[in-house]
Amino acid sequence: MKVLSWNGPKQMDIEERPVPILERDEVLIKVDVVGICGSEIEGFLGHNSLRIPPLVMGHEFSGHVAEVGEAVTGVTIGSKVVVNPLLTCGNCKQCVRGNETQCENRQIIGVHRSGAFAEYVAVPASSIVEVPENLDSYTAALAEPLACTFRAVKKAMAMHSIPNVLIYGAGAIGLLSAFVAKEFGANKIIMADINDERLQTVREVGIEYTLNNGIEKFEAKLEEIVGYKGIDVVIDAVGFQPTRTQSAKVVNPGGVIMNVGLGIDDTVVPINHYIRSEITVMGSFCYSRQDFQDAVQLLIEGKISPGGWTEVKTLDKGEQSFMELIEGKVKKSKIFLALDK
Numbered sequence: 001m002k003v004l005s006w007n008g009p010k011q012m013d014i015e016e017r018p019v020p021i022l023e024r025d026e027v028l029i030k031v032d033v034v035g036i037c038g039s040e041i042e043g044f045l046g047h048n049s050l051r052i053p054p055l056v057m058g059h060e061f062s063g064h065v066a067e068v069g070e071a072v073t074g075v076t077i078g079s080k081v082v083v084n085p086l087l088t089c090g091n092c093k094q095c096v097r098g099n100e101t102q103c104e105n106r107q108i109i110g111v112h113r114s115g116a117f118a119e120y121v122a123v124p125a126s127s128i129v130e131v132p133e134n135l136d137s138y139t140a141a142l143a144e145p146l147a148c149t150f151r152a153v154k155k156a157m158a159m160h161s162i163p164n165v166l167i168y169g170a171g172a173i174g175l176l177s178a179f180v181a182k183e184f185g186a187n188k189i190i191m192a193d194i195n196d197e198r199l200q201t202v203r204e205v206g207i208e209y210t211l212n213n214g215i216e217k218f219e220a221k222l223e224e225i226v227g228y229k230g231i232d233v234v235i236d237a238v239g240f241q242p243t244r245t246q247s248a249k250v251v252n253p254g255g256v257i258m259n260v261g262l263g264i265d266d267t268v269v270p271i272n273h274y275i276r277s278e279i280t281v282m283g284s285f286c287y288s289r290q291d292f293q294d295a296v297q298l299l300i301e302g303k304i305s306p307g308g309w310t311e312v313k314t315l316d317k318g319e320q321s322f323m324e325l326i327e328g329k330v331k332k333s334k335i336f337l338a339l340d341k
Contacts, residue, residue, distance in 0.1 A: 004117035004318040004337070007054045009046030012319035017056075020114070020122035024071035027125045029081065031339045032137040034116040035060035036321060037145065038171060039262065043111075044322045050111050058116035059085035059109050062131070062140035063339075072125040080135065081128040082143040083116075084292045085109035101151075101286050117318060119339055129296055138306045138336055139299050142176070146304060147295040148260070149176040152284035153184060154291075156233045156258035159280065162187045163232030166222070166250065168213065170198040172310075172334040173260060174237040178207050179304045181235075190225055192218070192243075197331045205308040213243070219250060231255060239263030245270075253277040260284055310334040 003017045022028055037060055043051035051057065062082050068075050088095055088103035095103050109115050109123055131140050157163060165186045167174045170193035178189050191202050192213035199210040209225050211218060222231070230252040236243050239261025247257045248270050257279060274281055287295070298304050311332045313321045321335050 001119040002315060003056050003119070004058075004315050005054050006044060006051070006057055010044065010319075010323070011053075012044070012322065014316050014318075017118070019120050022067060022069040022122055024069045025125055026069045026122045027065055027072060027075055027081075027128055028067035029061075029063040029083065029116070029121050029123060029128075030066040031058075031061055031063040031116045031119060031121055033062050033141040033339065034058045034337050035141050035145065035172070036325065036335045036337065038173065040110075041322060041325055042262075045326070050108075055111075056114045056117050056121075057110045058118070058121075058337075059083075059111065060141055060144040061116035061121075062137045062143070063116075063121075065128070066120065069125065075125055075128065079130050080133050080137075080140070081130050082140050082296060083109065083123050084127045084129060084147075084289065085115070085123075085144060086286055086292075087112075087124060087127060100288055117315065117337065129293065131296060132300060135300055136305075138310065138312070139304075141336060142299060142304065142306060143292065143296050145172050146176050146180070146298065147287035147292040148284070149173055149180050150295045150298075151287045151291040152258050152260050153177050153180040153235065155282060155284060156235060156256050157181065157184050157186065159256055160232045161185075164188045164190070164226045164229055165233045165235065166190045166192060166231045166247075167235045167237060168192050168243040168247070169237035169261060170195060170202050170210075170333060171237065174235070175202060175205070175207070175309055175333045176304070177235045177237060177260070178202075180298075181233075183298065183303060186233075187229070188226060190222065190231075195328065198333060201309050201332055213246060218246070222250060234258065235260060237261045241267055248273055248279070251279055253279065256280045256282060258282045258284060306334070306336070310336055312336045312338050314338055 089105040092104035194214035
């Protein structure tokens with residue numbers, strides 16, 4: 001089978017590999033579509049210690065069941081599925097406490113084991129979620145990033161009724177956060193980014209308010225949009241010093257800053273300001289099994305789709321696609337790699 005193997009910083013190669021041999025509890029998926037995640041860009045650059053080359057990445061995908069292991073029941077060959085790539089042990093302290101997102105033995109398909117930048121991928125049968133055949137494969141492949149944003153936005157908005165929400169980052173996570181915030185009843189949603197072409201894409205898919213947060217008058221223009229009500233919730237899907245500093249300045253006293261972007265680690269933050277203004281600072285990394293199921297349901301119901309903000313490449317354009325993302329040449333918010341072409 002054909003795979004896109006990450007073999008070192010800025011190096012991805014198309015290779016021929018054997019089709020995986022299944023363990024008793026595994027399912028073989030013929031991959032239809034796989035998305036490129038922002039975390040994989042960091043891996044591609046060699047900045048992520050969890051990803052060790054050679055590695056077949058890819059954890060946002062849809063496909064069809066091609067084969068099942070001998071111990072697998074209740075799974076039909078040929079059925080269309082998405083895969084929850086977060087694998088938990090169920091036995092550690094965190095799992096027993098019901099905190100599965102923080103499993104001490106957590107593994108991720110495409111990080112700790114071979115992923116879906118390949119024609120076929122083997123996954124535990126427990127990780128698959130069957131979807132209707134008529135659900136578009138590109139829409140289905142949004143299940144994993146949508147689950148990430150579903151959990152983050154749900155937590156961030158829980159303390160506020162019809163909040164004004166500011167989202168930093170017009171990539172896939174930021175835009176999906178905006179779509180989820182709409183579903184949860186946000187009042188005004190403002191998308192901020194320093195890439196004007198991406199902001200144009202965001203406007204074209206229905207996000208009314210967009211601002212370039214790199215301009216000098218950003219805060220004044222933001223105030224023109226939200227008025228006296230201000231910003232109740234900030235979703236930072238970027239995670240660099242400028243967005244973290246700016247978040248503290250623009251959020252209301254008593255507001256929430258939800259950190260999703262993993263741009264940098266060490267950050268100067270105004271702790272005394274957070275204390276005096278009773279600002280809640282949160283983080284969200286992944287999702288529970290229920291979050292994943294809820295995200296899939298939104299996709300099945302047609303509440304969220306990839307139309308207008310994604311583009312499609314073939315697997316052999318993988319390295320080129322990563323380089324274009326790094327160089328800021330991609331106007332859309334997400335790239336899919338299609339295996340069915």
